[in-house]
Every structure is written in structure tokens, then in C-alpha cells.
Amino acid sequence: MFSGIPDKAGLTAALCLAVFGGYVTYTGSKLDYVSDVGPGPGFFPFWIGVGLLLFSCYQTILCLSARRHRRALVQSNWRGSSRALAGWSAMAISIFLYRWIGFAASFVMLTCFFIVGLERRPIFPAFAIGVALALSFHLLFVTALGVSLPTGPWGF
Amino acid sequence: MDALGNLLVGFSVALAPINLFWCFIGVVLGTVVGVLPGLGPAATIAMLLPLTLKMDHTTAIIALAGIFYGARYGGSTTSILLNMPGESSSVATCLDGYQMARKGRAGAALGISAIASFIAGTVGVLGLMLISPPLARFALRFAPPEYFALMVLGLAMVVFLAGDSMIKALLALLIGLWLATIGTDLFTAESRFTFGQAKLLGGIDFIAATVGIFAVGEVLMNLESRSGGEIIKLPRGLKNLMPTLQDLKDCRFAFANGSVIGFFVGALPGAGATIASFLSYGLEKAVSRHPEKFGTGVIEGVAAPEGANNADAGGALVPLLTLGIPGGNTTAILLGGLILWGYKPGPLLIQEHPDLFWGLVASMYVGNVLLLVLNLPLVPLFAQILRLPSYVLHPFIVGISVVGVYSVNNSLFDVWLMALFGLLGYLMRKLDFPASALILGLVLGDVLERALRQSLMMSQGDLTILISRPISATLLLIAGLLLILPAIRWVRAWRVEAVERED
Numbered sequence: 001m002f003s004g005i006p007d008k009a010g011l012t013a014a015l016c017l018a019v020f021g022g023y024v025t026y027t028g029s030k031l032d033y034v035s036d037v038g039p040g041p042g043f044f045p046f047w048i049g050v051g052l053l054l055f056s057c058y059q060t061i062l063c064l065s066a067r068r069h070r071r072a073l074v075q076s077n078w079r080g081s082s083r084a085l086a087g088w089s090a091m092a093i094s095i096f097l098y099r100w101i102g103f104a105a106s107f108v109m110l111t112c113f114f115i116v117g118l119e120r121r122p123i124f125p126a127f128a129i130g131v132a133l134a135l136s137f138h139l140l141f142v143t144a145l146g147v148s149l150p151t152g153p154w155g156f
Numbered sequence: 157m158d159a160l161g162n163l164l165v166g167f168s169v170a171l172a173p174i175n176l177f178w179c180f181i182g183v184v185l186g187t188v189v190g191v192l193p194g195l196g197p198a199a200t201i202a203m204l205l206p207l208t209l210k211m212d213h214t215t216a217i218i219a220l221a222g223i224f225y226g227a228r229y230g231g232s233t234t235s236i237l238l239n240m241p242g243e244s245s246s247v248a249t250c251l252d253g254y255q256m257a258r259k260g261r262a263g264a265a266l267g268i269s270a271i272a273s274f275i276a277g278t279v280g281v282l283g284l285m286l287i288s289p290p291l292a293r294f295a296l297r298f299a300p301p302e303y304f305a306l307m308v309l310g311l312a313m314v315v316f317l318a319g320d321s322m323i324k325a326l327l328a329l330l331i332g333l334w335l336a337t338i339g340t341d342l343f344t345a346e347s348r349f350t351f352g353q354a355k356l357l358g359g360i361d362f363i364a365a366t367v368g369i370f371a372v373g374e375v376l377m378n379l380e381s382r383s384g385g386e387i388i389k390l391p392r393g394l395k396n397l398m399p400t401l402q403d404l405k406d407c408r409f410a411f412a413n414g415s416v417i418g419f420f421v422g423a424l425p426g427a428g429a430t431i432a433s434f435l436s437y438g439l440e441k442a443v444s445r446h447p448e449k450f451g452t453g454v455i456e457g458v459a460a461p462e463g464a465n466n467a468d469a470g471g472a473l474v475p476l477l478t479l480g481i482p483g484g485n486t487t488a489i490l491l492g493g494l495i496l497w498g499y500k501p502g503p504l505l506i507q508e509h510p511d512l513f514w515g516l517v518a519s520m521y522v523g524n525v526l527l528l529v530l531n532l533p534l535v536p537l538f539a540q541i542l543r544l545p546s547y548v549l550h551p552f553i554v555g556i557s558v559v560g561v562y563s564v565n566n567s568l569f570d571v572w573l574m575a576l577f578g579l580l581g582y583l584m585r586k587l588d589f590p591a592s593a594l595i596l597g598l599v600l601g602d603v604l605e606r607a608l609r610q611s612l613m614m615s616q617g618d619l620t621i622l623i624s625r626p627i628s629a630t631l632l633l634i635a636g637l638l639l640i641l642p643a644i645r646w647v648r649a650w651r652v653e654a655v656e657r658e659d
Binding site: 009017035087099103114119149 | 324326330331333334341343344346348372375377379380382547548550552554555558568572578605608609613616
């Protein structure tokens with residue numbers, strides 16, 4: 001039941017969750033535990049925080065005990081993470097740009113980054129794929145279904 | 157015999173060309189809004205309600221109900237193909253459906269989903285026809301303590317989502333429960349964990365969280381290595397894309413399980429299709445001969461939750477039509493429609509307007525057949541999405557995720573939330589935390605807290621109210637057993653290991 005002893009990243013995660021549990025407990029305790037009409041707004045978060053704190057401490061102990069016994073059953077592989085994080089950053093920049101250049105143009109740029117930057121493929125097909133996808137989204141959602149999407153200065 | 161005679165009258169209403177036409181339009185629209193994430197049946201029905209004022213009322217309710225149950229059919233498509241649940245009730249379908257798609261069995265998953273939906277949807281209608289009044293009276297015995305116990309039972313399903321580490325699953329569940337507390341407290345209107353953001357006062361948008369964790373998280377995971385442009389292999393020909401006879405045989409219990417659980421949970425106002433689909437998935441895994449394979453692409457793991465969330469549609473109409481109590485957003489809008497057209501939904505509706513009730517019941521049989529006929533041929537078409545090379549599929553998934561999330565509230569804030577949840581989903585995958593446990597907590601947390609606090613208000617703080625009522629005590633006992641069983645198994649395994657070590 002409690003197998004899957006994690007690696008260093010797992011230990012860090014357990015410690016972070018313990019801190020987070022402490023925060024939830026503390027914030028929950030600041031809210032009213034009991035109100036005029038029964039349990040208050042702090043009642044539920046307080047116990048969630050306590051649960052988080054207890055389970056994350058237990059997870060931390062498991063990790064430390066596994067390290068002491070030199071057991072590491074689950075080792076996360078973080079080798080490709082830089083590519084994933086680059087993809088996420090590109091997505092975040094693309095969302096930031098919606099306000100200025102609209103969904104369509106920003107999406108074409110994101111597609112180009114995914115295909116050229118991460119997949120090392122030629123720019124022209126990447127650009128064509130980006131334009132084709134953006135156009136399909138526009139036709140299906142904006143034109144056919146009347147969904148509004150962030151627009152740039154050129155109206156799409 | 158009465159029911160049969162009434163049903164025949166109902167068929168004469170439902171098979172009238174105009175009703176048949178609107179039933180078809182309803183189920184097609186429902187399928188479309190179910191396939192597209194973000195566009196839910198509730199919003200669609202609300203938008204179309206004013207247009208029905210000039211229609212015949214029976215025709216109007218047939219069309220709107222078609223959207224309601226048609227959306228349940230469509231909801232599985234993006235869950236299976238893109239790991240993108242458009243509605244909370246489709247989350248459980250992702251667990252095995254997406255894994256089947258990755259193994260080249262997307263067609264079988266989509267096919268079994270349509271078949272399970274048809275069977276369970278029909279069982280749901282049978283239930284609506286035969287046992288509506290007594291079931292509605294039973295559902296009324298569900299007060300806050302019973303709802304709390306039901307939600308605890310739903311949360312106990314975390315045992316079946318846990319994977320290797322139960323502690324990690326419980327931590328993920330607690331994070332989900334915490335996320336559900338974000339926003340304005342329903343009882344005191346006090347804001348909680350909003351970090352000064354006015355947009356968080358309404359709570360975390362479910363679609364943003366789910367699409368982020370499942371779809372964006374999956375894309376980030378796939379971005380880790382260069383794809384080389386490979387595509388998922390799909391068998392050629394319609395016959396090879398469909399579920400095999402063995403698949404159908406494997407799913408026979410799942411069909412029954414999904415139908416029964418979905419209908420009964422659906423009949424409880426406020427319980428919803430999500431808990432039905434998770435309960436059904438959990439039960440299917442519990443009785444399976446190979447529970448360890450669940451989550452890796454097992455066909456029963458698709459049939460059970462898909463069946464449950466379709467049978468739920470029939471169940472949800474029980475309290476609406478017999479008591480005038482809506483069980484969720486969509487049925488609340490349908491109730492609004494019935495009142496708008498001059499009906500008084502309640503115990504006398506069936507007697508006073510038999511053509512409406514029986515016409516609707518018969519139209520649901522017809523609608524389920526239409527949906528099956530409509531959906532099965534679409535399976536190969538939808539499965540072609542997986543023929544796209546991964547370098548095209550990734551931006552496609554991100555684009556459709558953004559559009560789906562943005563379209564719910566026209567809010568860029570929700571898109572940012574989706575991106576943050578995408579990062580969280582990626583980290584959870586890397587650290588082996590089950591994301592579905594978090595979603596379970598997020599979906600059920602709000603109802604759980606409300607039911608617990610209402611129960612404690614009823615008893616003036618006395619916790620024994622939760623175990624002194626027979627229904628809630630039984631449900632809590634089952635939940636307790638579910639949670640304790642893995643611990644007993646673990647202690648037993650630990651003892652065996654210890655004895656072996658001594659030898």
C-alpha cells in the first residue's frame with residue numbers, strides 16, 4: 001500500500017506539501033471555526049490543512065527512511081523536463097500576448113515554436129500548420145458557433 | 157400493463173414526424189456540445205430556451221432533453237482521444253480510455269462508450285418509466301447526513317485511483333478538497349484563499365482545472381522528448397476499429413453496473429453524474445479479476461463510467477418530473493422551461509399531462525437509438541484525429557484547450573488558471589501523484605462541505621447524526637471498509653515479507 005519510495009524530488013515535494021499543509025491549517029484557523037449558524041468557514045479548511053500536514057509528514061518520513069536504507073524504488077526521470085518547461089513557458093507567453101495580438105496570431109507563433117523550436121522541423125510547414133489550425137478554430141468556434149476569442153488590432 | 161399502454165401512447169407522440177425531427181436535432185446538438193470542451197448542455201439549453209416558447213411544449217421538451225442526454229454521449233470523445241474531459245462526469249473515462257487510444261484502440265474505446273451509453277441510457281429510461289414515483293419518494297429521504305455519507309463513499313473511490321502510493325493519492329485528494337474551498341463561503345459569504353483576486357471569489361473553474369491537469373499536463377509530458385513525427389497506429393477498416401465480441405463479453409458486468417449505479421445516483425438530487433461515474437469505475441475495478449490493469453487501458457474501465465453517466469440522465473429526470481426538484485444545472489434549466497410553458501412539475505404532472513411525460517419517455521428510447529446509429533459510424537472519423545503527427549497534435553490540443561476554457565466565461569484569467577494547472581498536472585505525473593484523485597476532491601469537495609455543515613447545523617454540532625441514521629450509517633460503513641481493506645492487505649503483505657526475511 002505504501003510502496004513507491006520516491007527520490008530527492010519526492011522528498012522535496014513532501015516537504016513542500018508539509019509547508020503548504022501548515023499554511024492551510026494556519027489560514028483555516030484564522031477563519032471562524034464556528035459561526036452563528038453552525039460550523040464556520042474555517043472548519044473545513046482547518047481539517048484539510050491538518051490532513052495535508054499529517055500525510056505529508058508521513059510521506060517525508062517514508063522518503064527519509066528509504067534514503068537511510070538506500071532504497072529508491074521510484075526514481076523520477078527529469079532529463080526531458082527542460083523541454084517541457086520551455087513548452088510551458090512558450091504557452092504562458094502566448095497567453096500573455098492574447099491581449100495584444102489576439103488568439104490567432106499568438107497561436108500561430110506558439111505552433112511555430114512547438115514545431116520548429118522543440119521538434120526541429122522547417123519553419124514554412126510549421127507556419128502553414130499554425131495558420132491552418134488557427135483558421136479551423138476561427139471557422140468552427142467563432143464563425144459557426146459564435147464563441148468569442150481574444151482578438152488583436154486586426155480584428156481576429 | 158398501464159405503463160405499456162401509456163408507453164404506446166408515448167410512442168405515438170414521439171414518432172410524430174415533427175417530434176422525431178426535433179429529437180434528432182436535439183441529440184445531434186447534444187453530441188456536438190458534448191464533444192467540444194467548455195460548451196456544456198446547461199448553457200446550450202439556456203440559450204435555446206427562449207426559442208422554444210412558440211413551439212409545441214412536448215416537442216420542445218423532447219428537443220431539450222435530447223441535448224441533455226446527447227451531451228453525455230459526446231463527452232467521451234475528447235476524453236478518449238485527447239485526455240481532455242469536457243465535463244466532470246467524463247474524468248473517469250480518461251483513465252482507461254486515453255490509455256486505450258495510445259495503444260491504438262481508440263476505435264474500440266469510442267465504440268464501447270457508445271454501446272455502453274446506449275444500454276445504460278435505455279436502462280435509465282426504463283427506470284424512469286417503471287419506478288419513478290417510489291424512487292422519487294426514496295430520494296427524498298436523503299437529507300444532508302445521507303448526502304455527506306454518499307460524498308464520503310465517492311471520495312473513498314480514491315482507493316481505486318491510488319496506483320502505487322495511497323499516501324500520495326490521499327494528499328492529491330486533500331489538495332482537491334482545498335481547491336474546492338477557494339472562493340466565497342456559501343453560508344457566511346466570507347472569502348477564503350482568494351489571495352486578493354476578485355476572480356477567485358466564484359471559486360476555481362472546474363473546466364480550467366481539469367483541462368489543465370489532464371490535457372495540458374499530458375502535452376507537457378509528451379514534449380519531453382522529440383517525437384520524430386510518429387503517429388499512433390490505428391487498425392484499418394471499420395470492422396477492426398470497433399469493439400470485438402470479446403470486448404463486449406468483458407464489459408457485460410460493466411454495462412449492468414454502470415446502468416444501475418448511474419440511474420440510482422442520478423435520481424438523487426445534487427449527487428450528479430460525476431460521483432456515479434467514479435462509483436461505477438471503482439466497483440468495476442473492485443470486482444475485476446485483473447484490477448492491477450485498470451488505468452493502463454482496460455475496456456471495462458471505459459464502459460462502466462460511460463454507462464453510469466448516461467443512465468444518470470434518465471435518473472436525473474425522476475425527481476424533476478415527479479417532484480419538481482432539479483438535481484443539477486441542466487435539470488434546473490429544464491424545470492425553468494416547464495414552468496415557463498405553464499406546467500407545474502410535481503407529483504401530479506404524470507396524471508395531468510400524460511402526453512408530455514410518456515412522449516418524453518418514448519422519445520428518449522428513440523433518441524438513444526438515434527445516438528447509437530449516429531455515433532458508431534462517427535467512430536472511425538473521430539479516431540482519425542490520432543493519425544495526426546504528434547507535432548501537429550500538441551498545438552492542436554493546446555489550441556482546443558484554450559478555446560474550450562476561454563469560451564466558458566470569456567475570461568483570460570481562466571486560461572491562466574488552465575496553464576498553471578497544466579504545470580501542476582505535469583509535476584504530478586513526474587512525481588507519481590494521481591491527478592484523478594485531485595479532480596475527485598475538487599468536484600465533490602463543495603457538496604461534501606455543504607452537506608457536513610448542514611448536518612452539523614441540524615444536530616447542533618453533534619457528530620453522531622452521521623452514524624445514527626440508517627442510510628448514512630450504511631454508506632459510511634461501506635466507505636470505511638473500502639478505505640480499510642487496502643491497509644489490511646498492506647499489513648498482511650508486510651507480515652509475509654517479515655516472515656520470509658526471518659526464514
